[in-house]
Amino acid sequence: MPSLIRRTLIGRMLFVGTLVLATAFVDARPAMAEYGDVIMNNNSDAAGMRPAVFPHWFHRVRYSCKVCHADLGIKFKAGGNNIDMLKIMDGQYCGACHNGTIAWSVENCNLCHSGKPGTPTQVHESKSHELLSPAKPPVGKK
Amino acid sequence: MNSPFKLIHFTLVSALLVASWGTLATAAQPAKEKAVTEAKTETAAQPQTAIAGSEVNPFNRLMRVVPKRHLPPTQDGIHDPTNDSTQMLQTPLEAFSGLPKSQGDFGNGVDWVKALNESKIDARWDRNDPKAKPVIMDLSIVREVKGSMPGVGFPHKQHTQLLDCSNCHPAIFIPQKGANQISMAAIMLGQKCGVCHGTVAFPVAECRRCHDKAKPVAAKAPAK
Numbered sequence: 305m306p307s308l309i310r311r312t313l314i315g316r317m318l319f320v321g322t323l324v325l326a327t328a329f330v331d332a333r334p335a336m337a338e339y340g341d342v343i344m345n346n347n348s349d350a351a352g353m354r355p356a357v358f359p360h361w362f363h364r365v366r367y368s369c370k371v372c373h374a375d376l377g378i379k380f381k382a383g384g385n386n387i388d389m390l391k392i393m394d395g396q397y398c399g400a401c402h403n404g405t406i407a408w409s410v411e412n413c414n415l416c417h418s419g420k421p422g423t424p425t426q427v428h429e430s431k432s433h434e435l436l437s438p439a440k441p442p443v444g445k446k
Numbered sequence: 447m448n449s450p451f452k453l454i455h456f457t458l459v460s461a462l463l464v465a466s467w468g469t470l471a472t473a474a475q476p477a478k479e480k481a482v483t484e485a486k487t488e489t490a491a492q493p494q495t496a497i498a499g500s501e502v503n504p505f506n507r508l509m510r511v512v513p514k515r516h517l518p519p520t521q522d523g524i525h526d527p528t529n530d531s532t533q534m535l536q537t538p539l540e541a542f543s544g545l546p547k548s549q550g551d552f553g554n555g556v557d558w559v560k561a562l563n564e565s566k567i568d569a570r571w572d573r574n575d576p577k578a579k580p581v582i583m584d585l586s587i588v589r590e591v592k593g594s595m596p597g598v599g600f601p602h603k604q605h606t607q608l609l610d611c612s613n614c615h616p617a618i619f620i621p622q623k624g625a626n627q628i629s630m631a632a633i634m635l636g637q638k639c640g641v642c643h644g645t646v647a648f649p650v651a652e653c654r655r656c657h658d659k660a661k662p663v664a665a666k667a668p669a670k
Binding site: 336338340341354356360361366368370371373374376380400401414415417418419420421427428436 | 471519530607608613
């Protein structure tokens with residue numbers, strides 16, 4: 305990344321632009337994650353890892369929902385699949401692809417475990433649900 | 447004794463400010479870009495904050511021209527910016543740059559149906575076989591709505607492009623026309639259509655995409 309920023313003109317301008325944007329946002333509303341981002345934190349915090357973040361928007365560019373939600377049996381419920389590292393290592397859930405053949409493998413811990421420590425299991429950003437429960441409950445969806 | 451010092455101080459500070467403006471201006475001009483050394487761009491980055499913050503009369507002062515959406519992972523509030531790998535993640539806007547936009551900036555701000563049909567994305571149907579194609583079922587089910595709201599057309603087509611029958615039948619919907627009670631309240635609570643619309647698929651705010659049947663309902667639903 306840093307080398308990319310330095311190397312290309314666009315990279316540099318983007319970098320400066322991002323900083324301008326960043327300052328423009330300092331006092332605005334609380335930050336909003338991208339629509340469809342899922343944070344999984346059933347056991348991560350307790351085990352001293354950052355929560356795992358799953359970006360739907362990134363994966364749906366590459367895969368249809370069926371691949372994960374039918375073939376891999378992932379239920380439509382954030383935190384509802386009891387995903388853990390043993391299952392991932394054995395090729396289930398994320399591990400069906402993050403195995404070094406289809407996508408980068410499990411040893412890249414922090415690409416998945418990139419959440420802010422303490423962030424509860426939840427889906428972002430569900431507008432309709434916010435309308436009904438503005439306090440945004442730490443969805444203990446389990 | 448005191449004022450000359452102040453004067454020198456003032457001149458130094460303004461010189462510094464002018465200098466940093468200079469580097470900034472060069473950074474913004476492609477023609478002069480080559481002359482800018484890496485070190486300069488790096489230093490230009492710091493005073494940036496002060497300069498941007500001092501713009502007191504922007505055109506839109508209260509209207510949010512750029513709503514706080516689609517932020518890069520380092521700023522989105524859920525990622526840990528101190529994690530090195532966070533900086534390696536793709537930013538949403540980069541991913542969406544070539545994709546058709548949806549009306550209004552709701553959800554991802556992307557019209558995923560169009561993106562798929564115009565082959566802007568290649569959402570694979572199988573994780574091992576990149577060539578596998580879905581079996582698409584073209585069956586629309588029209589549900590009339592009381593009052594002024596246009597009826598709702600549920601298109602199996604767009605859904606079976608992405609989903610398996612088992613994703614909806616029978617857990618979310620009994621596969622029989624009219625057998626399911628659906629209301630907006632349920633959808634907003636994340637049930638029925640709201641399982642996906644409001645979390646991953648286009649959100650409830652895009653009323654017209656579901657309520658698209660003019661009133662009197664066009665007898666469009668093919669009986670398969």
